Amino acid sequence: MSVINYSSREITFKIVYYGTGLGGKTTNLKVIYNKVSPEQKGKMISLATEMDRTLFFDFLPMDIGSVKGFKTKFQLYTVPGQIYYNASRKLILKGVDGIVFVGDSQIERFEDNIESVDNLLENLQEHGLKLEDIPFVLQYNKRDLPNISSIDELQSSLNPWNVPYFEAVAVQGIGVFETLKAVSKMILQRL
Amino acid sequence: MSYENLSIFEQDFWDINNALNKLLAGTNATALLLIDKAGQMITSVGNTANVDLISFASLTAADFAATSQLALLIGEDEFTELFHQGKNENIYITIILSRIILVVIFGRTTNLGLIRVRIKSTVAELEKIFTMIFSKLNAQQGRRKTTFNDDFKKAAESELDDLFK
Numbered sequence: 001m002s003v004i005n006y007s008s009r010e011i012t013f014k015i016v017y018y019g020t021g022l023g024g025k026t027t028n029l030k031v032i033y034n035k036v037s038p039e040q041k042g043k044m045i046s047l048a049t050e051m052d053r054t055l056f057f058d059f060l061p062m063d064i065g066s067v068k069g070f071k072t073k074f075q076l077y078t079v080p081g082q083i084y085y086n087a088s089r090k091l092i093l094k095g096v097d098g099i100v101f102v103g104d105s106q107i108e109r110f111e112d113n114i115e116s117v118d119n120l121l122e123n124l125q126e127h128g129l130k131l132e133d134i135p136f137v138l139q140y141n142k143r144d145l146p147n148i149s150s151i152d153e154l155q156s157s158l159n160p161w162n163v164p165y166f167e168a169v170a171v172q173g174i175g176v177f178e179t180l181k182a183v184s185k186m187i188l189q190r191l
Numbered sequence: 192m193s194y195e196n197l198s199i200f201e202q203d204f205w206d207i208n209n210a211l212n213k214l215l216a217g218t219n220a221t222a223l224l225l226i227d228k229a230g231q232m233i234t235s236v237g238n239t240a241n242v243d244l245i246s247f248a249s250l251t252a253a254d255f256a257a258t259s260q261l262a263l264l265i266g267e268d269e270f271t272e273l274f275h276q277g278k279n280e281n282i283y284i285t286i287i288l289s290r291i292i293l294v295v296i297f298g299r300t301t302n303l304g305l306i307r308v309r310i311k312s313t314v315a316e317l318e319k320i321f322t323m324i325f326s327k328l329n330a331q332q333g334r335r336k337t338t339f340n341d342d343f344k345k346a347a348e349s350e351l352d353d354l355f356k
Contacts, residue, residue: 002196002197003196003197003198003199003227003229003231003233004196004197004198004199004335005198005199005204005233005234006198006199006200006201006204006334006338007199007200007201007203007204007205008204008234011339012231012232014229014230014231036354040354042243042245042246043243043245043246045246045249045250047253056253056257057253059230059246059249059250061245061246061249062354064347064350064351064354065350065354067343067346067347067350068342068343068346070338070343072347072350075230075231075245075249077249087260088257091253091256091257091260092253094228094229094252094256095227095228095229095230095231096229177355180355181351181352181355184351185348185351188344188347188348188351189344191335191339191343191344
């Protein structure tokens, strides 16, 4: 749900990073945080456990600057990936404008990815939303690891909608910005 | 499509701010914030110089969402008010039309009882304003389309390209 304030001339969008536990969602946000200049970002908040696992969400506000007199802002959220935290995951999807699904390319996580996409669809349905109506991209992360599924396998199981996908090595920053840029542009196109 | 957007026009925005300023003066609170349930800031009045408003807004929405789920677990629809007490500063939270969160930040210059009494008329006033805003949402499509036209989209995309260079 974008919020447009014609009086203060601001527009704000919400992007949610979804996916399995330890798939690299928080890493995406950290890379973005570290690379964007201070005047274009706010404070990054992580509600995490002592073991650094996301408990509720990570949050990173970004300000892309003034566009035709409108301050244009994107707020990035991650959900907790662990199955256990579904109640929290559902809450974060409230008012979402765009979704990035971060898939873990490792073969042993193949089924977890499928479960996580199914879970995304279920949770959207509970908000009365359909994935087809929301700007959505996939990121296949950890492409540098030896034991990974092929892109064809991932595509056929996770991307029946044939939305844009990106190969990434989030810890090295590879593919992170391409992913965010793609979903952001899709959101703008829908305005 | 149940995908909802919120657009606030100038007059509505001033009406909202007037209602909030009245409450601020009537309670001597530190600040008042209006936040949508998705965690985005709508407006604030009062002294917010020391508050990171963007973080505050996202955490408030999360707080409210989490406690609403707690309410469901014990058979309530949602908790209509929340109160967090600190040593010096406190937070009182209530909800407008089940969609907008109103937060009062207050210290020792006032008290919870006064806020709870005075906030009632403000909530009623804000309910009227937001009912109008929500009823106008469809009619606003025209202005939205002219404001966020292809020129805007191109300019925004070019900002995005610069940001991620």
